[in-house]
Amino acid sequence: MQPQTTVILDNGASTIKAGLIRRTEGDDDDDQPKLIPNAIVRSKGDKTTYFGHQLQRCRDYSALHYRLPFEKGYLVDWDAQKAIWDGVFSSEVLNVDTAESSLLITEPYFNLPNIQDVYDQFVFEEYEFHSYHRCTPASMIPYGRLFQAGGPSPPECLVVIDSGFSFTHVVPIINNQIQWYAVKRLDVGGKLLTNQLKELVSYRQWNMMDETYIMNHAKETCCYVSTRFLEDIQTCRSNPKQNSIVQEYILPNFSTNRHGHVRVPGEELPATDQVLHMENERFTIPELLFRPDDIGLEQSGLATTVAASISLLPDDLRGMFWANIGLIGGSTNFPGFYERLSSELLSLTPVEYDLQIYRSEDAVTEAYRAALAFVKDPTFSTHVVTREEYLESGSNASRRKFPGWQSSGLTGDPEISKVVHESTIEERGQPSKKPSRSRMRANTTSGRRR
């Protein structure tokens, strides 16, 4: 019997995007997931420990101690994760009986097989879900609406750039299959950026090394990506306190203002308030996504990595990839990110191809909303592993059902290239050389992109 409820967990290292679909309710399902911090946070000021969603009750944001289930992007601390998940499934958040539900959960790219086995154990042995589907966030994107602006149906060849808390991945996808041999990872994510900001501020102004929460908020409020790095750095230099770039971030003080904010020009500053001067920190921090070598990390920036990834793909498909690049993940939210990436990629795109980058209204929840569409589709039940299958064959059941990177074949499968190439030839009106294969999508209108 199919369960009526499906739980969707976009299980990120920074936040969990969680929600439910109940089959009986039809279309009035909530599009917006609940955002739950994926951490156990101890507040010394409040003398309490907050598990996940309870963090919103926190009064004193200073010197918060974080225990994160994720380490460098992979789920390693199951004790902490279970505690947070218990809260998410409880009546305080989703209020769901897991034994009567199905689950869709996201995992990191290149998740280790030993870790994947533990996902199975928790889902089936601890929470006793009826069935589940485990996948990466990027694999959900073709089912969502990120590429909607380019045509009615999602492109067959696309690249997803997922920049989150732990790292940034460039993920090329053909016909809903991730091309693992071409996936590239940049080890710069929100966590590294916040920690680098903490270091700079602690060296130059106030010691903020313990203030993860506050500095993260400062980063999200003040930082932006510059399209003219050298000019901006010159502006900051020429007039240290009074230039167009400097912003003053007023730190929260726990009697009057609970949240930090940027000082509006002309705002009165009570003498007791502490202020952070954000000058070149504003743009040198997110610059690390484009120039990780600024701090000595020996990796190319995001644009070069995208070009490297696409160059591993079949020659004749590259044009489609360059024309269908999508952005997801919280670290793509910096103002100026899109403009900077566009300008850098434009100089790397081969001259015969077009460059087109798609972004979502909400990069953090885009994968969740795409997963929502995936779950609502009637074929969802063919993609899950059931608890019976697990009890019978153990983790082999999920290894078969969720192939992933382990079963990716030889590089540059020539068959894929032929299939996709044919469909593009057909729609351009040329006679096709081979009869169409059953797995190609039917031709759509001529308004479809190439």
Added chain:
Amino acid sequence: PTRKALRKVNATKQTLAPDVIAKRTKRHLDELERSNYTEPSITLDDDDEAPISGKNRVRQIVSDKRDPNAKKKKSSTKVRTALLYRKNLATLIEESRITALPSHIPTYLTAAAPPPQVPSRLLCSVCGYKGAYKCKKCAMAYCDMSCESVHAETRCERRVI
């Protein structure tokens, strides 16, 4: 006169070996991956968690503490093992034996972005402006003389106290 010249040349050659610089950069990058800041100390324990440490080897499960009133269901053996024994990522990578896979299968280790194609630019370690010079003693960058003196007083790694 030749002897004097030789001595002068030797005096300026006190730069740091590149592997020392690489080690320092690596340590810095590892610090940037931490969840919480802890004062640098000389311990073998490289992560910064559990209030239980050192002598007391009894591990406590924090998920049971979340809701003391909840009815306790007995977890399966595998789940309990996963809850009690937390392994760090390096151990898990070793145990997964992804290094033993045939070379045509891409893994976490092979997926890292390629090395930088353009030479790095130097940024002043004190103020963030374009760096022009490197400290003679510890090879960190600075932009002008005021930043040089700040660096020498505060952060230089080879400073003589």
